[in-house]
Amino acid sequence: ETGVTQSPTHLIKTRGQQVTLRCSSQSGHNTVSWYQQALGQGPQFIFQYYREEENGRGNFPPRFSGLQFPNYSSELNVNALELDDSALYLCASSTGRPTEAFFGQGTRLTVV
């Protein structure tokens, strides 16, 4: 039991719509990272939040945005959905040091 929970577990959206994914981090962790895992690929880093501030971003367009709240939970927002955004979105919480991060079960997003 990692303590990292994501909601919803599955979601179907139409191209052009907007989506919000949520993540509740593990107790004691102040850092949340979001990853996108396309089929047959490894997870790819989207961005990271540390104490409510963005602390690094991967190669994703600005329509991918996020928030971290005072309780260290987090949201990932994606605007103007494209078919290629269909993927498993993973949230990982950590202490912010290079130790292991703990992942949630993911949200499977399908864009049609």
Add this chain to the structure above:
Amino acid sequence: DQQVKQNSPSLSVQEGRISILNCDYTNSMFDYFLWYKKYPAEGPTFLISISSIKDKNEDGRFTVFLNKSAKHLSLHIVPSQPGDSAVYFCAASSASGTYKYIFGTGTRLKVLA
């Protein structure tokens, strides 16, 4: 530019034998390496990690070896069990800046009973 590579997409091993999963990296700034295991419909589960100041780390049936000169690491599972059947991801991180992970594409391990 794939900085972390897992060149074997799949591996089959008999129960009780050793499983060896390999990972290569290109960025010499990486100083922390991890292995995650992933079952279908679940998030990745942390298995074992190693810092670049070490060349070996053991945890029960799992051992990770790091060869910095070759930029290569491997995960050994001894003895392999059917419950080990999953996709294994190698990940690397740098202590400078964002502690993001760069993942390989994974190796699907099947342990045959």
